[in-house]
Amino acid sequence: MLALLGFLTILLFLILVISRKLSVLLSLIIIPVFFAIIGGFEPQAIGEMIVTGIKQVAPTGILLIFAVLYFALMIDAGLFDPVISGIIHLAKGDPLKITMGTALLTMIVHLDGDGTATFMITISALLPIYKKLGINRLILPCIVALSAGVMHLVPWSGTMARALQVMQTDASGLLVPVLPSMIVGIIWVLGVSWWLGKKERKRLGIIAFDYKHADELTEAQKLTRRPKLILVNAILTISLIFCLIMAFLPPSALFIIGFSVAMLVNYPSQTEQKSRLQEHAANVFFVSVMIFAAGVFSGILTGTKMIDAMAQSLVTLIPAEHAGYLPTLVGVTSMPLSFVFTPDAYYFGVLPVLKEAAIHYGINPIEVGRAAILGQMTVGFPLSPLTASTFVLVGLSEVELSDHQKFTFKWAFMTTFLMTLTAIITGAIHLL
Template identity: 75%
Template sequence: MLSVLGFSTIVVFLLLIMTKRLSVLLALILVPVCFAFIGGFTATSIGEMIIAGLKQVAPTGIMLMFAVLYFGIMIDAGLFDPMIAGIVRLVKGDPLKITIGTALLTMLVHLDGDGTATFMITISALLPIYKRLHMKRLLLPCIVALSAGVMHLVPWSGTMARAMTVMQADTKQLLIPILPSMISGIVWVLCVAYYFGRKERKRLGVVHLDYNHHQELSDEQKSIRRSQLFWFNVVLTVALIVSLIIALLPLPALFIIAFSIALLINYPKQSEQKSRLAAHASNVFLVSIMIFAAGIFSGILTGTKMIDAMAASLVSLVPHQHAAYLPAIVGVTSMPLSLVFTPDAYYFGVLPVLKGAAVHYGMNPIEMGRAAVLGQMTVGFPLSPLTASTFVLIGLSEVELSDHQKFTFKWAFGTTLMMVIIALLTGAIHI
C-alpha cells in the first residue's frame, strides 16, 4: 500500500508540473500532503513530518540564500565581465564554438563538485552571450546540466561521498573501474554540444560581435561596478571555492562570511548595501522557498515510509532467474530515478537494499554502487525537483522546470546509457 502511494505521489507530481496544471512550488507541498492523508496519516503526524523535512533542508536553504547573494554581489561588481568579454572574443559570434565552449567551461568549473556554484558561475557568464546571439534559451541550461552531471562523478561530490559511504569502498574500488564510462560521458556531452551548435549555426549563422561589455551597461549598472576591486573579488572568490572544496567550515557558514565581506568591501555605505539586497531579494526568495518546499516533499515521503516501501518494491520486481541483470538494470534506471528519490533516500535507502540483494544472489555488491553513480543524482541531479541546485539552474537561466526537463531528459538519459554500455564492455559491471 505504501509503495503504491509513494509511486502515485511521484507520478501525480510529475504529471501536474509537466502539464503545468500546478506550479512546482504548490505541487511539492500539496501532492504529498494529500497522499499522506489518503494513506491514513493524521494531521499531527503529517505536521511532524513537514517540520522534520524543513529541518533537514534548512542548512541547504540558508547556504543557497547567501550563495545567491554572494554571486549576485560579484556580478554587480563586475567580477565576470572579463570572462564574458574573453569568451565572446574567443568564440567570435559562432554558435558552434559557443555551445562547445559552454560544455568545456562547465566541466572545468565543476571540478569542485558543487552544482550550485557551477550553475551560478557558468550561467551568469554565458546567459548574456546566448541572449545577444538570440540562441534558443533551453540550450544553455541543457548543456550546462549535461556537463555538470557527468563531472559530478568526481570523488568529492556529495553523491560519490554517499555512494562510497554506503558501499564502504574507496575511489580505487568505486571510481577507477568506471573512469572509461566517465570519459565516454564527457565525449557524448561534447558531441551533443556540437550537434546543438551546428543546428544554431545553420539557423543564425555566424554573428559578428564587436563586443565591449561596458558599452552595453546601463548607467545604474556602471555605477555599481567596482573595477578597482576586481583582484580583491577574484582572491575572495578563489578562497571561497578552495574553502568549499576542503570543507574548512560548514558550507552555510562559508557563504555567510564571504557574502558579508564582499558586501562590506564593495559597498561600504548602508544605502548601497540596502540597494544591493533589494535588487537580489526576488532571486533569494524564489530559490529558498523552493528548497523548503522540496524539504516538505521529501520529509513526508520519508516520514510515511513511502521511500522504504518503494525501494523494497523495486528490488522485488526482479525475478531470481534474472538477478544477473540487476547491475545493468540499476545503471539504466539510475538517471530517471533521480526524479523520484532524493540523494539521501536513494543512497541510504535504496542502495543498501540493492547491495543486500547482490550478496543474496552471489554477485559482487560493489557493482551496484558503480551502476548507481552512472546516473542517480550525477547525470540526473540537474533535472531533479528534489535537489536545490536545479532551481538555481533554471532560475538563473530564466526557464521553467517542466520545459527544461522535457528538453534535457532524453540527452541526459542518453549520457547514462552511453556510460552503462561502456561499463558493461569494460567489465565495471556484468550481466
C-alpha cells in the same frame, strides 16, 4: 500500500509539473500532503514530518540564499565582465563555439564537485552571452547540466561520498573501473554540445558583433561596477571556493561571511547595500521558497516510509531467473530514478537493499554500486526536483523547470545509457 502511494505521489507530481497544470511550488507541498492523508496519517504526524523535512533542508536553504546574494554582488561589481568579454571575442559570434565553450568551462569549474557553485559561476558568466546571440535559452542549462552531471563522479562529490560509504570501499574499487564510462560520457556531452551549437549556428548564423560595444553596460550597470576591485573580488571568490573545497567551515557559514565581506568591500554605503538587497530580493525569495517546499516533499515521503516501501518493491519486481541483469537494470534506471529518490533516500535506503539482493543472488555487490553512480544523482541531479541546486540552475537560467526537464531528459538519459553500455563492455558490470 505505502509503495503505491509513493509512486503515485511522484507520478502525479511529474504529470502536473510537466503539463503545467500546477506550479512546482504548490505541487511540492499539496501532492505529498494529499497522499499522506489518503494513507491514513494523522494531521499532527504530517505536520511533524513537514517540520522535520524543513529542518533537514534549512542549512541548504540558508546556503543558497547567501550564495545567490554573494554571486549576485560579484556580477553587479563586474567580476565576470572580463570572462564574458573574452568569450564573446573568442567565439566571434559563433553559437557553435559558445556551446562547446560552455561544456568545457562547466567541466573545469565542476572539478570541485559542488553543483550549486558550478551553476552560479557558469550561468552568471554565460547567460548574458546567450542573450546577446539569441541562442535558445534552454540550451544553456542543458549543456551545463550534462557537463556537471558527468563530472559529478569525482570522488569528493556528495553523491560519491554516499556511494563509497554504503559500498564500504574506496575510489579504486568503485570509481576507477568506470573511468572509461566517465570518459565516454564526457565525449558524448561534448558531442551533444557540438550538435546543439551547430543547429543554432544554422538557425542564427555567425553574428557579426561590434566588439567595442558588444558588452557595453547600461547606465544602471555602470553605477554598480567596481572595476578597481576586480582583483580583490577575484581573490575573495577564489578563497571562498578553496575554503568550501577544504571544508574549513560549513558551506552556509562560509557564504554568510563571504557575502558580508563582499558587501562591505564593494558597497560600504548603507544606501547602496539596501539597493543591492532590493534588486536581488526576488531571486532570493524564489530559491529559498522552492528549497523549503522541496523539504516538505522529501520530509513527507521519508516520514511516511513511502520511500522505504518503494525501495523494497523495486527489488521484489526482479524475478530470480533474471537476477543477473540487476547491475545493468540499476545502471539504466539510475538517471530516471533521480526524479523519485533524494540522494540520501537512494544511497542510504535503496542501494543497501540492492546490495543485499546482489549478494543473495550471488552477484558481486560492488557492481551494483558502480551502476548506481552512472546516473543516480550524478547525471540526474541537475534535473531532479528533489535537489536544491536544480532550482538554482533553472532560476539563474530564467527557464521553467518543466521546460528544462523536457528539453534535457533525452540527452541525460542517453548519457547514462552509453555510460552503462561502456561499463558492460569494459567489464565494470556484467550482464549475467
